[in-house]
Amino acid sequence: MTENIYVVGHKSPDTDSVTSAIAYANLKMQMGAAGVIPAAAGPVNNETKFILDHFNLQAPMVCTDAAGQKIILVDHNEVGQAVDNIMKADIVEVVDHHKIGDIQTGKPIFFHNEPVGATGTIIASMYQQNNIPIPKEIAGLMMAAILSDTVLFKSPTCTEKDKEMVAMLSQICGEDPMKFGMDMLKAKSDMGSKSAEDILMGDFKKFDFAGVKAGVGQIEVMDLSDLESKRGAILAEMKKKVEAENLDMIVLMLTDVMKEASDLLFYGNDKAALGFEKAFGGKIANNSIYKEKCLSRKKQVIPPLESAFKN
Numbered sequence: 001m002t003e004n005i006y007v008v009g010h011k012s013p014d015t016d017s018v019t020s021a022i023a024y025a026n027l028k029m030q031m032g033a034a035g036v037i038p039a040a041a042g043p044v045n046n047e048t049k050f051i052l053d054h055f056n057l058q059a060p061m062v063c064t065d066a067a068g069q070k071i072i073l074v075d076h077n078e079v080g081q082a083v084d085n086i087m088k089a090d091i092v093e094v095v096d097h098h099k100i101g102d103i104q105t106g107k108p109i110f111f112h113n114e115p116v117g118a119t120g121t122i123i124a125s126m127y128q129q130n131n132i133p134i135p136k137e138i139a140g141l142m143m144a145a146i147l148s149d150t151v152l153f154k155s156p157t158c159t160e161k162d163k164e165m166v167a168m169l170s171q172i173c174g175e176d177p178m179k180f181g182m183d184m185l186k187a188k189s190d191m192g193s194k195s196a197e198d199i200l201m202g203d204f205k206k207f208d209f210a211g212v213k214a215g216v217g218q219i220e221v222m223d224l225s226d227l228e229s230k231r232g233a234i235l236a237e238m239k240k241k242v243e244a245e246n247l248d249m250i251v252l253m254l255t256d257v258m259k260e261a262s263d264l265l266f267y268g269n270d271k272a273a274l275g276f277e278k279a280f281g282g283k284i285a286n287n288s289i290y291k292e293k294c295l296s297r298k299k300q301v302i303p304p305l306e307s308a309f310k311n
């Protein structure tokens with residue numbers, strides 16, 4: 001009997017983390033591995049559901065506890081973002097496109113990290129390198145992941161390789177990338193059914209900035225005014241979360257993908273507020289600092305926070 005290996009992305013799963021698990025499990029199986037099972041660290045979001053439905057695929061099983069399991073991590077490599085008990089798991093591979101975090105292993109493993117726009121880009125190029133045919137719907141998933149993570153190529157994280165992979169994948173899946181990308185965005189921007197908690201926790205990651213414990217979330221919409229009526233409730237939710245989890249601060253990026261700007265909502269203690277203002281070169285007004293040309297948490301929000309809190 002072979003032991004199963006679960007491929008899983010980060011908590012608050014986004015499209016790239018869910019679809020990368022599905023695609024990478026498919027690639028491994030086509031390359032001869034057995035018992036490789038895609039999983040997600042929680043229920044899928046509206047955008048991912050739209051994409052899975054479009055390609056007639058089921059959401060992967062939910063995995064919330066990694067203790068004692070063989071695990072391949074995709075789209076993250078930080079303990080704070082991984083499923084619970086990740087350090088009690090046997091991590092056998094990592095495929096990611098984020099800064100190197102704090103995951104540790106007891107033996108050498110396959111660790112592939114590349115500064116591209118999406119984990120989907122890395123996996124698509126692995127199919128190519130290994131001459132493995134990409135099934136039509138898997139091509140669609142990887143294309144969607146790249147479009148989602150790069151905000152339709154607008155994010156500063158986007159590279160030429162991301163665009164090349166989307167061109168290749170759109171040929172296979174038969175979807176026009178920009179048209180499909182706009183449909184994804186509409187699905188993602190549907191705030192009607194979302195509570196303030198959903199909005200805060202939908203894409204939420206924890207970080208430690210030289211001892212300052214932070215949560216940094218992001219919500220992307222086609223028009224920021226769609227969120228205006230929920231702003232008070234979102235702030236109340238941020239306060240609740242800071243207190244419940246003993247954080248120093250939460251930053252929530254309210255990102256307007258059309259204007260390519262983010263309103264950075266802040267809740268936290270005085271020390272954190274000073275660091276936040278230093279990081280973004282402004283004063284907090286009405287609980288936020290508004291930043292033009294700001295789309296990427298990874299490239300435009302985490303690095304300035306990290307340096308602001310560095311001693």
Ligand code: MG
Pocket residue numbers: 010014016017075
């Ligand atoms: Mg992700």
Ligand code: MG
Pocket residue numbers: 016017075097117118119149
């Ligand atoms: Mg990603």
Ligand code: MG
Pocket residue numbers: 014148149203
């Ligand atoms: Mg994202």
